[in-house]
Amino acid sequence: MSDWRERQAEVNLLREEIQEHQKRLFLFQQEQSASLQEIQDERARRAPKFEYLILEDVSEEELDIRGANGWELVNFASYSVGGGGMGVTAYKVHLRYVFKREMLPLSDELQAIYDEMDNLRREIATKSARVDALVD
Numbered sequence: 001m002s003d004w005r006e007r008q009a010e011v012n013l014l015r016e017e018i019q020e021h022q023k024r025l026f027l028f029q030q031e032q033s034a035s036l037q038e039i040q041d042e043r044a045r046r047a048p049k050f051e052y053l054i055l056e057d058v059s060e061e062e063l064d065i066r067g068a069n070g071w072e073l074v075n076f077a078s079y080s081v082g083g084g085g086m087g088v089t090a091y092k093v094h095l096r097y098v099f100k101r102e103m104l105p106l107s108d109e110l111q112a113i114y115d116e117m118d119n120l121r122r123e124i125a126t127k128s129a130r131v132d133a134l135v136d
Contacts, residue, residue: 049103056096063097071099 075098083091
């Protein structure tokens with residue numbers, strides 16, 4: 001009989017230890033989750049940011065000006081307009097140019113303004129999502 005009680009006591013002790021380890025594991029995973037999110041956020045902050053510009057029917061001189069201003073031509077496409085059957089309407093080919101350039105860092109003052117607007121946008125999105133959840 002005492003052998004059974006000893007085993008039962010050991011089982012109870014092990015169950016308590018298991019629960020404690022599960023709690024510690026849960027907390028550790030939460031801490032690591034926050035760290036991983038911080039890493040992802042930091043990488044996103046440090047990643048180069050780009051702005052894009054789309055123009056149509058650009059002359060060679062305009063291309064040179066864009067290049068001098070840091071714009072890189074990344075794509076272009078042609079499309080046609082007109083030619084409405086039997087040659088009644090004029091047929092015109094257009095060229096669409098896509099440019100990009102890296103966005104340079106803002107001054108501290110302008111960055112603070114941008115960050116405040118970004119925070120407000122996030123708060124609006126969060127609260128809007130909460131409203132949607134409550135309404136549905």
